[in-house]
Amino acid sequence: MAVVIFLLQFLAAIILLPLHILNSLGLWDPFFKKVFPFLQSRVCESYNKLMDDEKRKLFKNMSDFSGPSKELRLLEVGCGTGANFKHYPSGCKVTCLDINPNFQSYLNKSQAENEHLIYESFVVASADNMTSVSDSSMDVVVCTLLACSVPNIPAVLKEVKRVLRPGGGFYFIEHVADIDESSWTTFFQKVLNPSWKLIFDGCSIRKTTWKDLENAEFSEMNLRHITAPISLKLAKPHIIGYAVK
Structure with missing residues (x-):
């Protein structure tokens, strides 16, 4: 099976050879960084409609994390186009962060x-590396569809815990590797992942983000595996939930 996967990966690389050449010359990433926001805005419009109910249920208790002054200070990491804004409680103070x-x-x-x-x-x-955000300065941190494209998830979670106040909440929605290693979804995730990363700005469809979350030593973890109601089968496996510092 490993040989079949390798051969199919090689075939996909041949099909996308022009992109690999541009990438090796350092030309692809600067170009894609400029067009990616436009592409993501179109994808998020469809994704939000399909995931609206899940997001609404996830964020409904966010006000519970308000600080002693009753204000809610929120940091969204990898904010992208701001697709989550409509789900946040009225009056909360939002800091947006994106690379x-x-x-x-x-x-x-x-x-x-x-x-x-x-x-x-x-x-x-x-x-x-969110050095411009002060220690324990946030009541809530939100990351959605971010972990797939960062090289070091434990380092990100360490930063999330640093900027959260004690008792603060960390909300997440991420597409991940299929937990069933024998499934066709897993097979095609393995075949297409190297080329997928190139096309989708470093995004991986093989991340086991739930393991990193479980190892991050939050005081409380509420995590569910779901099959997202989206059309792209390879990205259907999701985790969703929130943790408490």
Whole structure:
């Protein structure tokens, strides 16, 4: 089976050879960073409609994490286009963080459409090095569809715990590797993952993010495996939930 997977991976690489050449020359990533926000805005529109019920149920208790002053300070890591804004409690103070500055115009649009929130700033930084965000300064941190594209998930979770106040909440939704290693989904995830990463800005469909979360030593972990109601079969395996520092 391993040989079959390797041969199919090689075939996919041959089909995408022009992209691999551009990538090796350092030309693909700068170009894709500019067009990725546009592509993500289109994908998120469809994804949000299909995942709206799951998001609504996940975020419904977010106000419980408000601090002593009753205000809710929220950091969204990998904020992208701001697709989650409509689900946040009215009046919460939102700091947006993303490694790609080209999301700014899409964020502006989402902010204008969600006037129930207070927007603090847009921080351009990587999720594993959020030095501009102070220790214990956030009541809630949100990451959705982020872990698939970061190289070091434990480092990201370490930063999440650093910026959260004690008792703060960490909310997550991530697509992950299929937990059934014998399934056809797993087979095609393995075949297509190397090329998938190239096409989708470093995104991996083989991340076992639930293991990293379980090893991160949060005081409480609420995590569910679900089959997302989306059309892209390889990305259907999801984890969803929240943790408490």
